[in-house]
Amino acid sequence: MIAVSSIPDSQVRHLLTRGESHFFDLKSKKIAPAKLTRTLSAFANADGGELLIGVEEFEDGKFRWDGFSSQEEANGIIQCFEQFFPIGTYFRYNFLSNEKENGFTLLCEIEKTPDLKKGSDDKIYLRRGAQNLPQVTPEEIHRLNLNKGLISFEDQTISAEKDIITNSSAIIEFSLDIIPLSEPESWLRKQRLLNQEKPTVAGIVLFSDEPQTDLPKASVKLYRYRTSDMEGTRATLDFDPKAVEGNAYSQIFSAVSEIKRLIENIPVVGQSGLERIEYPTEAIHEIVTNAVIHRDYSLNDDTHVRIFDNRIEIQSPGILPAHINTKNILNERFARNPKIVRILNKFKNPPNKDVGEGLNTAFQAMRNLKLKDPEILQRDGSVLVILKHEKLGSPEQLIVEYLRTNEEINNATGRAICQIGSENTMKRHFQRMLSSELIERIPNRPQSKTGYRKGRNFPKDK
Missing domain, CATH: 3.30.950.30 (Schlafen, AAA domain)
Structure with a gap:
């Protein structure tokens, strides 16, 4: 019946x-x-x-x-x-x-x-x-067989009392919007988030008020390094790493909010001097969401967000699943944790509104701010996404734009604007511009005070 x-x-x-x-x-x-x-x-x-x-x-x-x-x-x-x-x-x-x-x-x-x-x-x-x-093609069917052969850790049961998800604040609030209305425990059983009176990993990630009690490495760790170097060090660490905890829904929004707060305090050299650094919120939100919902919860590691002076790194435990790789990730789709993805999408104002489009949204948001595309790397046991605060365009273009509103520029300012770490690399860009007379060296200054200004062939304002 x-x-x-x-x-x-x-x-x-x-x-x-x-x-x-x-x-x-x-x-x-x-x-x-x-x-x-x-x-x-x-x-x-x-x-x-x-x-x-x-x-x-x-x-x-x-x-x-x-x-x-x-x-x-x-x-x-x-x-x-x-x-x-x-x-x-x-x-x-x-x-x-x-x-x-x-x-x-x-x-x-x-x-x-x-x-x-x-x-x-x-x-x-x-x-x-x-x-x-x-x-229909052998390749498509082969990929599906690969996907079906994977067993998701999200279905594993945890040795914990069922009350942590049947009577949590998260499930009580969520259950008010279940269609048709249903008792939390009954609904959780139907969704197979309870198995033999024990919660599953997916159930804990979604509906436990404190999932880190049972999944200690399910946090998002935030680091702020006051450097643009390739690696952060204890000397450049601004504060002890901060752990953002809670269920997946609250964790995503809390982590994004805290990242935004931290980057607002990062100064950057702009066309009119020191400016506040700007990253698109949509890009941060989508990449943090992806990191939380697609991570491998079987691995004993947190999600790590490292904020540098010139970039944000978001590292998610687990390699890219099935047939997904860094080349096809924007066009192909695979959910390592399909229950987490599907049920999180049922929440009011779900963080994963456009399922399968999150990374594409992040790429477009960066382009809208004229920033370079996110960089996606697969490391041993993890996926790393890097948001660089690097403007699109060549260093020469950026120097020209800077000199339109400033009297002069030097090597240090040029490196800051162009996000170039090497002093010698910056010198080579200046030398090319000197050769074409786009800029000229300011006379009568010692070498340590070398500066450049507009040259005879500096482009006219449009």
């Missing part, structure tokens, strides 16, 4: 305006069961998702409730589910009703399955954004 839940108007509006995404799809009750299996295959082969059946899309692009007149009318759809999941696992469904709407909609939850699922057309589908994409 399938449960029927009456939902309020606010939840009806939420479902109808939520929009199709990587984790959510809407279908008409008239959909052919054979076509429906494409969506089931796509969700099962990706990270799981929710499917609402019993809505119609109108010409204005909006969805309206158009439910089944009776539960029996949905029998064809239900039989399709039972044939697709013959042992009755990896899916759940619930009829929804509303006193102002006609009929019943069917809300289905599909989990990521351990095996590959094919549609009734014998093709394998994969969910990407709001699309169900057929996987």
Whole structure:
């Protein structure tokens, strides 16, 4: 017997305006069961998702409730589910009703399955954004098999009392927005965040008020080094490393807020002298979010954020999973912790709103501020993302821009503007500009006081 839940108007509006995404799809009750299996295959082969059946899309692009007149009318759809999941696992469904709407909609939850699922057309589908994409080439199917072969540490149980997630402030607040409304413990069991009366790693990361009690290395460590050197040292460390703790949701927002506070106090030489350094908040937010939700929680290490005078380094435990590498990371997608990713996306104002687009958002945010693209490196046992405060353009361009609003420039100022560490490298840039008479040396000064000003061929203002 399938449960029927009456939902309020606010939840009806939420479902109808939520929009199709990587984790959510809407279908008409008239959909052919054979076509429906494409969506089931796509969700099962990706990270799981929710499917609402019993809505119609109108010409204005909006969805309206158009439910089944009776539960029996949905029998064809239900039989399709039972044939697709013959042992009755990896899916759940619930009829929804509303006193102002006609009929019943069917809300289905599909989990990521351990095996590959094919549609009734014998093709394998994969969910990407709001699309169900057929996987037909040997390479695509091989990659899927690699992905399915991975066991996620997030499903491991922890030897702790279930109360730390069934009665936490985090789950109580979150449960107020569960559709349909459900008791926390019941919902956690359905999501497999409780197993044999023990919480899983994902359950603790998401809903424990103090997950670091059971996962001591689940913190975000913040460091501030007053240097632009390649490595930070104890001598340049501004304060003892600060640990940002709490569940994933609060940890992400707290870490981003603290990083912003720290970088606001970093001076940088700009066109008009000392200025406050500026990084795009969107880039910091997306990269910190990625580090927390995609890290390998089986590794005995924290997430590390190192703030230097000229860059921010964010290091996440665990190498890039499956087929992901530093070259395809902006175009390919794989969730090491699919439950954490999916359920965090259910929170109000989720930190991972645009699933799969976080790094692309970070890259675009850096470009909008005319800063260089983030650098992504894979180290032994970790992934390192570097946000450099380096302006796009050659050192010569940056020197020209500086001299448009300043009378002179010297080697130290040039290195600060161009983010160049070597005095000799900076000299070579000045020498090229001297040769082309873009600049000239200021006369009658000792070598230790060498400075440069606009030359005969200095470009005119545009």
